[in-house]
Amino acid sequence: MKTLDSIIKDNQQLADFLTAFRRERHQHPELSNEEFETTKVLRAELEKHGIDILDLPLKTGLVAEIKGGKPGKTVVLRSDIDALPILEEAEVDYISKNSGCMHACGHDFHMSAALGAAILLKLKQAELQGTVRILFQAAEETGLGAIDVVNTGVLKDVEVIFGIHNDPTLPVGTLGTKPNALTAGVDRFEIKINAKGAHAARPHDGNDPIIILSHLINMVQSIISRNSPSHENAVVSITQVHSGSTWNVIPDNAYLEGTVRTFSQEVRELIEQRFRAIVNGVKTAFAAEIEFFWHAGPPSVMNAPEWVDFTLNIARENGFEAKLVEASPIGEDFAFYQREIPGVFVMVGSGGPYALHHPKFRVDDKALFPTANYLAELAFAYLAKQAQ
Numbered sequence: 001m002k003t004l005d006s007i008i009k010d011n012q013q014l015a016d017f018l019t020a021f022r023r024e025r026h027q028h029p030e031l032s033n034e035e036f037e038t039t040k041v042l043r044a045e046l047e048k049h050g051i052d053i054l055d056l057p058l059k060t061g062l063v064a065e066i067k068g069g070k071p072g073k074t075v076v077l078r079s080d081i082d083a084l085p086i087l088e089e090a091e092v093d094y095i096s097k098n099s100g101c102m103h104a105c106g107h108d109f110h111m112s113a114a115l116g117a118a119i120l121l122k123l124k125q126a127e128l129q130g131t132v133r134i135l136f137q138a139a140e141e142t143g144l145g146a147i148d149v150v151n152t153g154v155l156k157d158v159e160v161i162f163g164i165h166n167d168p169t170l171p172v173g174t175l176g177t178k179p180n181a182l183t184a185g186v187d188r189f190e191i192k193i194n195a196k197g198a199h200a201a202r203p204h205d206g207n208d209p210i211i212i213l214s215h216l217i218n219m220v221q222s223i224i225s226r227n228s229p230s231h232e233n234a235v236v237s238i239t240q241v242h243s244g245s246t247w248n249v250i251p252d253n254a255y256l257e258g259t260v261r262t263f264s265q266e267v268r269e270l271i272e273q274r275f276r277a278i279v280n281g282v283k284t285a286f287a288a289e290i291e292f293f294w295h296a297g298p299p300s301v302m303n304a305p306e307w308v309d310f311t312l313n314i315a316r317e318n319g320f321e322a323k324l325v326e327a328s329p330i331g332e333d334f335a336f337y338q339r340e341i342p343g344v345f346v347m348v349g350s351g352g353p354y355a356l357h358h359p360k361f362r363v364d365d366k367a368l369f370p371t372a373n374y375l376a377e378l379a380f381a382y383l384a385k386q387a388q
Helices: 004-010 012-027 036-048 107-123 145-150 209-226 265-286 305-317 365-387
Strands: 062-067 070-080 129-137 160-167 174-177 185-194 234-243 253-262 289-296 321-324 343-349
Touching: 004 012, 004 365, 012 036, 012 107, 012 365, 036 062, 036 107, 062 107, 070 107, 070 365, 107 129, 107 160, 107 365, 129 145, 129 365, 160 365, 174 305, 185 209, 185 265, 209 234, 209 253, 209 265, 234 265, 253 265, 265 289, 305 321, 305 343, 305 365, 343 365
Parallel strands: 070 129, 070 160, 160 343, 174 321
Antiparallel strands: 062 129, 174 343, 185 253, 185 289, 234 253
């Protein structure tokens, strides 16, 4: 039975290279759609190993391809490459040199694992029964980067897509996923109230936007408790509220912003409809000008049930403890790929202790090579199974 330690020991040179590569990329993070140097470095490493890169109209990011020695289906492995606008506080000797920018979500880990998988698959190219494309995607943190990749048409002849994300809540050596909804659909809303200010002692001379704001806050919270089905998980969170500048003046304007998280398209649409109805009702009741903005993000990651057990079994065969996990309210634009083709997104334990997007976030490099090996074995096994 393979163990993670034995897998690393048998491939120590490549494991050491990937660790060094990840740490170097960690020191040079780049924000969404600005990953020019990252793309250049990845391209150079892939070409050094004789791995083809597709000619696609992508500003940043790239797609590598390995055609097997035997004909067969096509599978995609997906990683992401962008960083976050966070000042790093992690206690590591390879801290970000790009002040105010940090790989606080582990995309340096993801791209390094995908690079390792590409190298391993290249070594087994003659035995490969089909084609593997390795996607190094830009701008995941915007929630929309996957759309640019889909629009290139690179998925048109693909059968299935597999993706990973590190999970600091899981220990190193553990891998988890689940059928159907794994992550939430993510939407953002803004409400701008333009009313009429007045002296605080004479509120009847104006139209108080703070009163209007408070009604909206209370009413939108009722969407979950009174409109969303009780068996569905959904969240409405108001995260910004702004109005006024002093104690004795009723202001003219007010603003609120927040997010909605849902796990089904039906509930997602219901919440947006109820939002619009509430805003329109309050607008009429208070005779105020209210602007409502709904910014749709990625839908829920919906894992193909027919491939979930397969991904978990390949993980167990390659030294991981593999299990079913609960759905998470985080967002992930991998969902846009799953609108085109079946896919499974997998969470890989990275050891914590800090959460994703925390300024002290870090991953344990012990998880890196086993993840690269897992991705390679997953693609190899999938193509072999489809060739039967």
